Amino acid sequence: MDTRSICLGVLSMGDATGYEIKKLFEDGPFSHFYDAGYGSIYPALNKLLDAGQVTCRHQEQEGRPAKKVYSITAAGERDLLDALHDDPATDRIRSDALVMMFFGHKLSDDQRARVFHKYLGHYAKILQGLHELDTSCDGFGRQFVHGFGLAVYEAAVGYLEEHADEFLEGSTDADRLPSLAARGSS
Amino acid sequence: MDTRSICLGVLSMGDATGYEIKKLFEDGPFSHFYDAGYGSIYPALNKLLDAGQVTCRHQEQEGRPAKKVYSITAAGERDLLDALHDDPATDRIRSDALVMMFFGHKLSDDQRARVFHKYLGHYAKILQGLHELDTSCDGFGRQFVHGFGLAVYEAAVGYLEEHADEFLEGSTDADRLPSLAARGSS
DNA sequence: ATAACCATGTAAATGGTTACATGATTAG
DNA sequence: CTAATCATGTAACCATTTACATGGTTAT
CATH class of the missing domain: 1.10.287 (Helix Hairpins)
Known part of the structure; x- marks a missing residue:
């Protein structure tokens, strides 16, 4: 389970941007067992896009930078299910x-x-x-x-x-x- | 703090082989907050040896493979102290x-x-x-x-x-x- | 017999962090 | 005025995992 699969999981709960996904890892329900930086998340989303597991729509905003809102596809849901049925690696903890x-x-x-x-x-x-x-x-x-x-x-x-x-x-x-x-x- | 520094820390408690260090990470007093495989430990020890932070003595055994027993040097102790006074990275947890x-x-x-x-x-x-x-x-x-x-x-x-x-x-x-x-x- | 333990290592592939790059807006 | 928030991304570097390679001994 790499960052790609987790992003897929997050997107299965609803559309999101890379920025928002990061915040879920920092403050949200994933904060106590997962983390990833922008340098992992953005490339992961682009790979998912190339693989057809997510779609992306650009959204302009007033007074803020434009967003890229990602949505999971049917193929993405299938791959998520596969990833969730792999053998889980033991927790990696390093303090x-x-x-x-x-x-x-x-x-x-x-x-x-x-x-x-x-x-x-x-x-x-x-x-x-x-x-x-x-x-x-x-x-x-x-x-x-x-x-x-x-x-x-x-x-x-x-x-x-x-x-x-x-x-x-x-x-x-x-x-x-x-x-x-x-x-x-x- | 990478694997090198932790190995230095372990060796500051007494001489050890790579195999023994691994066991400390698995079962011993480090098991709940650190782990590293042989693929990290052995290269780390060799780098420490090249840098003069540890010494190594070969020890033949009957009915078992030969060991390499590592000891920390004065230079190693200094570097360990430095590493222990860096700013600690936040825990990396991935489950x-x-x-x-x-x-x-x-x-x-x-x-x-x-x-x-x-x-x-x-x-x-x-x-x-x-x-x-x-x-x-x-x-x-x-x-x-x-x-x-x-x-x-x-x-x-x-x-x-x-x-x-x-x-x-x-x-x-x-x-x-x-x-x-x-x-x-x- | 078969698995687990002892004991060391390398090379390739994967994956992640860090630094860099940009830039407007809002809250203190 | 300064810091934080919003928002995205790349490239170089670094570290780690995995698979491969070897092989005798001991416990079940």
Whole structure:
């Protein structure tokens, strides 16, 4: 499943421009499990057009650049179905920030804080976007995936917030602090 | 941060072979936020060797293929520190399975079940691997990232298990089932 | 017997990111 | 006045995946 197939999927929900597709990956219902830049999306749409899987109509606008609105064709729907019935590749996850935090003891205090706050901010932003989505009118797949995203990202943000001090202070020996050790004794 | 830097990071924890590094990405403490195949790792190690950031010693074995054991050099440690102080790229997440589930209404019953169970199995396996890790002797960064992985993957597996029927039956109208609706009334 | 594990690598193909290129409008 | 939004695209570069290549040992 490459960017072409995902674009096809998006277009199966309704016509869209490349710009709009990008926004769905950034803020919309795909934000927590997919991303692609313009450098992927525009070439993908052009390939789909060449292959007859989408059509394109130009739409002039006042005070804005002209748009290219894409629609999926019957051939496109068929190819989408095929792609959806392939064997799914395992998730590809690559987190620079977690690698950096893993080696937290090698980071300067500044970098430790910078990486942590950027990470928390990013997760919080996606979580907020998920909360703002209304999926009550959507099909079960969309609702299921939305719920999954909420569950996972809430866990992530919760953990980061609860353990922020621990990480930023570079110590897991909270138990040694007399003021916090009380709960340890019975 | 490309594969080269991560390999450097791994080697900063102790000598290793390419094969062993791969296993750390698969089962070990990196399994939940990084992956790389042999086709990335072996070329990366050779580039590090050319750049003088690691050294390599050949080690013959009885009844097994010979190994190449890599060690990080002082120059490698310096470059690792540099890489760890770059601006972290945002996480790259790409999930075929979630895309397929998102379009669950377009899947055959077979494919829906196949994708779901493969996904759950994969997450459960990583979660089990995380549980089997003992990080009590590790530094705060490693413990923090380990805890993060546990929190996130437990949320993921929990959600998938709790909502399995909902997804597999292709319905979110559980409330309509009389036998389950009782809790709704007070 | 058959699969999985140990162990390393290369080459071709694929695919994606980044930088470049343009430019008007609107909100702060 | 400055930044962000709208809107599209290409070309060079970079990285990764996949398929190929080899082959003994151990567990089922």
